Amino acid sequence: MGKKNDEFDILNVGGFSNIFKGVANLLDLVSRMDREGKNEFFQTGEIGGGKKDGLKGVYGFSVKLGGNGPRVEQFGNVRDGAAGPVLDDIREPLTDVFVEDDHVLVILEMPGVQEKEIQVGLKDNILFIKTVTGIKNGRKYEKEVCLNVPVIPESLVNNYNNGILEIKLERKNEPV
Structure with missing residues (x-):
């Protein structure tokens, strides 16, 4: 890379x-x-x-x-x-969004921060990610990701490991 x-x-x-x-x-x-x-x-x-x-x-x-x-x-x-x-x-992290049949997976590269410093929120279909106070090394990140499919807000799960943040959301079933 x-x-x-x-x-x-x-x-x-x-x-x-x-x-x-x-x-x-x-x-x-x-x-x-x-x-x-x-x-x-x-x-x-x-x-x-x-x-x-x-x-x-x-x-x-x-x-x-x-x-x-x-x-x-x-x-x-x-x-x-x-x-x-x-x-x-404030840095904008490199971000990938994968829309699958039953879920959406968002992956962000955010090296140099601790998991407790990361704040994730969802309003409508916009995902908000940022680092919050307490950052020791001065790295600050912020990103808004517009999800192009409807998701279930309560299904939001995230995992942070080795500088990579993964956020998974279930897709809403849309009537045909």
């Missing part, structure tokens, strides 16, 4: 400007992935924090091809601000 791949070198991760230049090549990447039968691409990078604030930039994206077309998932703590890229102290 995060290894440079010359064949699909979209981002030359030397700085902020290269992140946004790489987005222009996204359509070419998806087209090549489709032609070559590849269904997933992943790239990450880091930008060291300055001496003043010590904040470290982590950014990346994942492209997945599937039945509903390409899906691009961004993650990290680099945000697009009014004056250009901004480092945020």
Whole structure:
């Protein structure tokens, strides 16, 4: 993960400007992935924090091809601000959502936090995940996941192990 791949070198991760230049090549990447039968691409990078604030930039994206077309998932703590890229102290975790016949499984990568620091909530079909106070190493995560199928809120079960949070929800039976 995060290894440079010359064949699909979209981002030359030397700085902020290269992140946004790489987005222009996204359509070419998806087209090549489709032609070559590849269904997933992943790239990450880091930008060291300055001496003043010590904040470290982590950014990346994942492209997945599937039945509903390409899906691009961004993650990290680099945000697009009014004056250009901004480092945020809250990271957006890499997230995968799997919709199965009887349940939905959401998997998030949240290394460096303890299970007791993770808060998970559900309102309507939006899943809210964030880390709460007490974080010793300064890693903060936050993510909202829109579930595209109706779920049973009371069925929410989560498990956190080795930096991976798994959330499982049963699907509601929809009348035909």
